[in-house]
Amino acid sequence: MNIEEFREYCLSLPGAEETMPWAQGRNEQARGLLVFSVATKWFCVVHVDEFDFCLLKCPPEQVEDLRERYEGVRPGWHMNKRHWNSVYFNSDVSDKDLFDLVRLAYETTLSKLPKKLRESIVAQE
Secondary structure (H helix, E strand, O other): OOHHHHHHHHHHOOOEEEEOOOOOOOOHHHHOEEEEEEOOEEEEEEEOOOOOEEEEEOOHHHHHHHHHHOOOEEEOOOOOOOOEEEEEOOOOOOHHHHHHHHHHHHHHHHHOOOHHHHHHHHOOO
């Protein structure tokens, strides 16, 4: 898995967009953060240079189960630990499982959008 494969998958989801909100900031670490969102609501964050883990939104009722199931899934770094997991690449999380978790993050975020907006995004599929 590399950043381009990961990025391509995230952007293949209907309505998904990418931004680098701190690209011009003073904090060197933050400048490399790539954020994937749907209707401006974040579902994934990854560092483009380090590419060692990503932050994924998760339904609160599944957070603990995923952390128990995989060593490579830990509480979300610098995020609300009830809603975000850090998922480490090159761990016991396979590429297929990683893509499934990205899809779950996307769908979790999409489900919180207003119905009309959600329907217009889903119609893009």
